[in-house]
Amino acid sequence: MYFAFFMCSLRWPHSERTIDVLDRLIDWVSPGKSLQVIADVRPDEPQMKPTITGDYRACRSQLARRDIKHLRLGTRDWRPGTGAELYVFLENERPALPVTNQQAVGESPLMLFTLSINLEIWNRQEKTAQVVYSVLEDLFVESNSVYGAGHERQRILSGPFDLIEERVTSRPVRIIDFDFYHAIPAVYRCNYLSDQLVAKIELPQSLCRIEGVTCRSLNSTSDRQALALYFDRYQPAVVSQVREHLHHLVGAD
Numbered sequence: 001m002y003f004a005f006f007m008c009s010l011r012w013p014h015s016e017r018t019i020d021v022l023d024r025l026i027d028w029v030s031p032g033k034s035l036q037v038i039a040d041v042r043p044d045e046p047q048m049k050p051t052i053t054g055d056y057r058a059c060r061s062q063l064a065r066r067d068i069k070h071l072r073l074g075t076r077d078w079r080p081g082t083g084a085e086l087y088v089f090l091e092n093e094r095p096a097l098p099v100t101n102q103q104a105v106g107e108s109p110l111m112l113f114t115l116s117i118n119l120e121i122w123n124r125q126e127k128t129a130q131v132v133y134s135v136l137e138d139l140f141v142e143s144n145s146v147y148g149a150g151h152e153r154q155r156i157l158s159g160p161f162d163l164i165e166e167r168v169t170s171r172p173v174r175i176i177d178f179d180f181y182h183a184i185p186a187v188y189r190c191n192y193l194s195d196q197l198v199a200k201i202e203l204p205q206s207l208c209r210i211e212g213v214t215c216r217s218l219n220s221t222s223d224r225q226a227l228a229l230y231f232d233r234y235q236p237a238v239v240s241q242v243r244e245h246l247h248h249l250v251g252a253d
Helices: 015-029 056-065 118-126 130-142 236-245
Strands: 004-010 035-042 051-055 067-075 086-091 111-118 147-153 192-195 213-218 226-231
Touching: 004 118, 004 130, 015 056, 015 067, 015 086, 015 118, 015 130, 035 056, 051 056, 111 118, 111 130, 111 236, 130 147, 130 192, 130 213, 130 226, 226 236
Parallel strands: none
Antiparallel strands: 004 111, 004 147, 035 051, 035 067, 067 086, 086 111, 147 192, 192 226, 213 226
């Protein structure tokens, strides 16, 4: 089991800033195993290799200097019964895919960032989760992200073709297929909404006064506010109240 986050943006910050984000998240998780990275980069010169692989700490400075197209980062060994301690996926470019019956419905132009933390580690350190929230809030604002969410799930979030919801439904939706500009898939433990989405909420101030909910305004210098919404406790009655306030958005895709 994992506590997994994902965020969607047209473009993530330059590589040096991205590495700073990863460093802060890794420091919080403090994985016991070494971290391995596989990154596709744009060669600065023809003779440069287009892929960087190996121990993250050894590759860190090289990654910070290169233009990252895709990155996968995780602990080398999976723990029996519990899986990896940490997994990160980031894309700034999506390879062209052949047209098939499984082609993405909407071909979303949004690029994906995911963070999957082993649930044992998350539960043990949740009292200091504000560190993770702050890193992700900064990333959301800096990248002008459209949407983000965090919740418990069975498997890591490995990329844009993963299902948003793991449970079997009549209409399973992949991340790449969802229109996050106009809707949100569900109400999660952690929710990050762009100013465009917040503008569709009736009386957002009332939403943030619900007991058991913590709201934080993001990009506070803007006339239109992005919003981070967290549940102190993810209880059905509270979730129902929040969902009622977000009924124009939830499942509208």
